[in-house]
Amino acid sequence: MPRRERSLRLNQKQKSHFTIIALVIGFMVAVQFQTTQHPKVRDTRDMWELRADLTKEQKTQADILREIRALDGQLENYRTNKALSKKEALNKTLMELKKEAGATPVTGVGLKLTISPLFGEELLGKEIKDVSPQLLKHLVNDLNSYDADEIAIGDQRIVATTVIRDINGRTKVNNYWLGDAPFQVTVLTKDPEKMYNRLKASNIADEFAIEDLSLEISNPHRQLTVPAYDQEIPLKGLTVDEAE
Structure with a gap:
């Protein structure tokens, strides 16, 4: 190529x-x-x-x-409301306990009993003595058996720890000297008419008469107030947990 x-x-x-x-x-x-x-x-x-x-x-x-x-x-x-609710519950419980213990005044229906000397000192020729603790205890027991809710002797509220005693011929109620008669016993009860009839039918007035005392029972009252127990209430064994 x-x-x-x-x-x-x-x-x-x-x-x-x-x-x-x-x-x-x-x-x-x-x-x-x-x-x-x-x-x-x-x-x-x-x-x-x-x-x-x-x-x-x-x-x-x-x-x-x-x-x-x-x-x-x-x-x-929630925490605030819970704390308030707990506080309110504690306060409510405390008030209920105080009421049950007699540490608050109570108003309700009931009777008034007036204890006074049956005769004057001039007629008796001797000094009128204080109402004996035994007679007052008997009256309180009868009132409780007749469904008394609250009782006050004079201005002294009767509670579970009340002591009625004689010291050197004078009567003490709740560590206070009982004043000279006349004085009143205030009783609160749900059915004052029933209590009135039972007291009238009992012999309690005769027992007061034996000690030269008159026991006058009033008609039922619509509104009576018993004072609060004003001394310290022992709360042995009661503890309160602090709120968190």
């Missing part, structure tokens, strides 16, 4: 190779151009998305904080 013909064929192959290489290079340049242009758009989009996500997260966090504050407020109110 002549040399010129071989050279011509070689040049054609080289041109083909060059064309292919040029196409490849052009394609790579185009791809590179695309890769250098698109990231800016993507980065911008990602930034706005991040900002939106951050804003959303901040809003969620703010909502959570508001909810926590609201729950803290509710919890504090």
Whole structure:
């Protein structure tokens, strides 16, 4: 084959190779151009998305904080209300205990009994003595058996710890000297009419007469008040747990 013909064929192959290489290079340049242009758009989009996500997260966090504050407020109110409820319950229990122990005045329906000398000293020719503790105890026992709720001898409330005793010929009630007759005994009861009839039918007035004393029983009263027991009440064995 002549040399010129071989050279011509070689040049054609080289041109083909060059064309292919040029196409490849052009394609790579185009791809590179695309890769250098698109990231800016993507980065911008990602930034706005991040900002939106951050804003959303901040809003969620703010909502959570508001909810926590609201729950803290509710919890504090619950604790306050619980403490108040517990305090109110303790106060109510304390008042009930005081009432049961006789440490508060009580008003209700009942009777008044008046104890007075049956005769004057001039007629008796001797000094009138105090009403004996035994006679007063007998009267209190009878009144309790007739369903007395509260009793006061003079201004002294009769409670479970009351002591009626004689000291050197004088009578003491709740560590107070009993005044000279006449004095009154106040009795509260749910059915004063029934108590009145039972007292009238009993012999208690005769027992007072034996000691030269008169026992007068009043008609039922709609409103009477017995005073509070004004001395310290022993509360042995009673403990109160402190509120948390």
